[in-house]
Every structure is written in structure tokens, then in C-alpha cells.
Amino acid sequence: MKALIIISGVDGSGKTTLANHLAMHYHSPGYLKSKLSNQSMFGLKEDQLALRYALDFLRERMNLLEERLDHPSAIFDASVYEDLIRLKLMADLGFIASKEVDQYAQNIHYRIKQLPFQRAQNTQHLFVYLNLSFEEMLSRKLAEKTNYHHFLHTPILYEYYKELHRRYQLWFERYSCLPKFSVEVNQYDLHDPKDIQKLAQKLAQKIQQILTTTEPIHLTTEKLIANVEQGIFQIN
Numbered sequence: 001m002k003a004l005i006i007i008s009g010v011d012g013s014g015k016t017t018l019a020n021h022l023a024m025h026y027h028s029p030g031y032l033k034s035k036l037s038n039q040s041m042f043g044l045k046e047d048q049l050a051l052r053y054a055l056d057f058l059r060e061r062m063n064l065l066e067e068r069l070d071h072p073s074a075i076f077d078a079s080v081y082e083d084l085i086r087l088k089l090m091a092d093l094g095f096i097a098s099k100e101v102d103q104y105a106q107n108i109h110y111r112i113k114q115l116p117f118q119r120a121q122n123t124q125h126l127f128v129y130l131n132l133s134f135e136e137m138l139s140r141k142l143a144e145k146t147n148y149h150h151f152l153h154t155p156i157l158y159e160y161y162k163e164l165h166r167r168y169q170l171w172f173e174r175y176s177c178l179p180k181f182s183v184e185v186n187q188y189d190l191h192d193p194k195d196i197q198k199l200a201q202k203l204a205q206k207i208q209q210i211l212t213t214t215e216p217i218h219l220t221t222e223k224l225i226a227n228v229e230q231g232i233f234q235i236n
Helices: 015-026 047-068 082-092 098-114 134-142 145-153 156-174 193-213 221-233
Strands: 004-009 074-076 125-131 180-184
Touching (some): 004 015, 015 074, 047 082, 125 156, 125 193, 134 156, 145 156, 180 193
Parallel strands (some): 004 125
16 A cells, blocks of 8 residues: 555554554554653653653654655654643643743644655555543553552542543544544454454555545645644643
8 A cells, every 4th residue: 555654542552553563564664663752751750751752752753754755655653743742731730841842842843844745745644543442541551560550659640641532532633634544443453463454454445535535635834733733732
């Protein structure tokens, strides 16, 4: 399949697992978050540490996006905006200063302005959202011993993840930069090759539908920045 696919979803929804399997299925390059960036937002009280990891991930992902922007096939297991959703929530809860969120947003906007979008006009893009219920998200988090320990000793984590789940859903609903596709994660076993094949076929059908029925979407810096404002900064 010829498309650049960006997969998004709450913690534990299976972004990296699905991206890895789809990359193998389509014989496409798969770009997965590094071990460093996977640690980005877990320690709510370690605000400086969390911000540094977020910036590391931003540099890593923007470099890869620029490299693959005009290539016909690639799969990314996260959007550059996802850590911004977490940072904004952490600021709203009082764990970090709002100026740090603004700093991170400015870094995103600066890198976006450097992307050569004119090279991407002939490449099909698709934004895939893995929709997972809050109850299932929480169950998956608590199944990990380390996470269970954190929940026991940090009561606010329940409210943090509940609000994070809500903001993710609103962000996807308001996302309008690229064609998008929602996957009900509970209906699939992302470790089952048959289910991966089913999902791959659905994504291919969606992309074919976009190609035949939708006007080409012209990515611009202004459109992406406006989407950040509406989908992240105007949520409360």
C-alpha cells in the first residue's frame, strides 16, 4: 500500500504493536518510538525530566517526518502532538508551568514551518486513531506491576488518565488536517496475524476510498498550527 500512516491513541491502545505489524504486512518502513521517548510522561512529579524526554522525541520524529514526507510509504506509531496533549494536561493540573507547554508548542511550530510540504502533495496520508475505552485503558495500565505500584502511591493518576482519555477523544474528533480513520481496538487482537490482515485490508480500502472520492488535502503550516490550537489548547 502506498501511503504515509500516522497511528495515534491513548496509552496501552497498541500503537507501536500495530505499527510494527502493519509495517511488516505492507513491507513499508516502520518508525517506532524509542525506549527513551516511551518514558516521556509517566512521572508526573518529574516535570523537567518529562519535558526533556518530550523534546527528544520531537526532534527524533520531526527529522523522520521530513525524511519521509514525500515518500509513498511509511508508518509512524505516534503523532508529534501527543506529548503536547500530556504536557497541557500536566500544566492544567499544576504539575508544570504553562510557559513550558508554550515552549514545547513553539518548538513544534518551529519545526513544522521547516517541513517542505510542497513535496508531500502527491503522497497520500492517513491519520489512524485507536479507540480504546477508558475502562480497558485503565485495566491495561494496572496489569503492569510498575504502573500498579504508581497508582497505589499516586491517587491523582486515576483522574489524570481519565482526563487524558477524554482529551484524546476530543482531539481526534476535532482533527481535520488529514483524512482520518478510527479503529475500535477491542474488536481486534493486535497479536493475531488474521486480525492484522483484516485491519490492513480496511486501511487499504479507506485509502482507496479517499483517492477516488476526496479532493487532495494540501498540508500547510497554518492548518496544522490552527488544528493544535483548536484540538489541544481550547480543550478544558
